[in-house]
Amino acid sequence: DTGVSQDPRHKITKRGQNVTFRCDPISEHNRLYWYRQTLGQGPEFLTYFQNEAQLEKSRLLSDRFSAERPKGSFSTLEIQRTEQGDSAMYLCASSPISGNTIYFGEGSWLTVV
Amino acid sequence: AQSVTQLGSHVSVSEGALVLLRCNYSSSVPPYLFWYVQYPNQGLQLLLKYTSAATLVKGINGFEAEFKKSETSFHLTKPSAHMSDAAEYFCAVSDGGTASKLTFGTGTRLQVTL
Numbered sequence: 086d087t088g089v090s091q092d093p094r095h096k097i098t099k100r101g102q103n104v105t106f107r108c109d110p111i112s113e114h115n116r117l118y119w120y121r122q123t124l125g126q127g128p129e130f131l132t133y134f135q136n137e138a139q140l141e142k143s144r145l146l147s148d149r150f151s152a153e154r155p156k157g158s159f160s161t162l163e164i165q166r167t168e169q170g171d172s173a174m175y176l177c178a179s180s181p182i183s184g185n186t187i188y189f190g191e192g193s194w195l196t197v198v
Numbered sequence: 199a200q201s202v203t204q205l206g207s208h209v210s211v212s213e214g215a216l217v218l219l220r221c222n223y224s225s226s227v228p229p230y231l232f233w234y235v236q237y238p239n240q241g242l243q244l245l246l247k248y249t250s251a252a253t254l255v256k257g258i259n260g261f262e263a264e265f266k267k268s269e270t271s272f273h274l275t276k277p278s279a280h281m282s283d284a285a286e287y288f289c290a291v292s293d294g295g296t297a298s299k300l301t302f303g304t305g306t307r308l309q310v311t312l
Contacts, residue, residue: 128300128302129302130301133299185292188244192241194239
């Protein structure tokens with residue numbers, strides 16, 4: 086059990102550029118979640134997958150955001166045409182379907198300049 | 199809809215003193231409740247969870263929390279603070295059953311002084 090892994094840990098990008106984050110969940114965890122955390126706030130739910138199916142999306146997930154989990158293993162979160170308001174930490178988490186605990190990764194910091 | 203309110207964005211205690219971090223929840227169904235800790239520039243680590251079993255829950259690092267339905271509270275305590283406890287603490291609620299999405303509070307930053 087290597088834990089939830091996220092890459093890159095830090096990303097600085099210019100406004101208008103696209104960025105992509107990758108998340109590798111704990112092996113055999115069927116559910117995968119993306120959260121966003123801004124400074125001084127708690128994490129906010131963005132979306133989650135059960136296997137490869139994206140089952141729920143928050144209204145926070147604008148059309149510039151897209152998440153995929155093509156083979157039900159790792160996931161990517163892409164942000165197109167980044168804006169300064171996108172600066173935040175993007176947290177990935179996973180859980181088994183039958184379990185009741187969500188395990189978080191270390192997060193990916195995004196700074197849009 | 200579910201929500202969590204954490205009273206006090208900053209709490210300061212002396213080393214060796216009691217730690218009390220407050221959390222009140224709102225849920226239309228029996229909730230599952232969690233406390234997570236976050237150290238600077240890191241992700242969230244689970245401290246403890248309530249999942250409708252024992253109302254007094256013991257977690258890691260000497261922390262515990264008590265679920266009080268009548269008060270809709272799930273306060274986090276530790277008898278004796280240590281310098282290493284300085285961090286941000288988040289209370290979260292889910293709608294129970296198998297793992298589902300969490301709704302977090304705004305967090306409480308714990309400062310521990312000598």
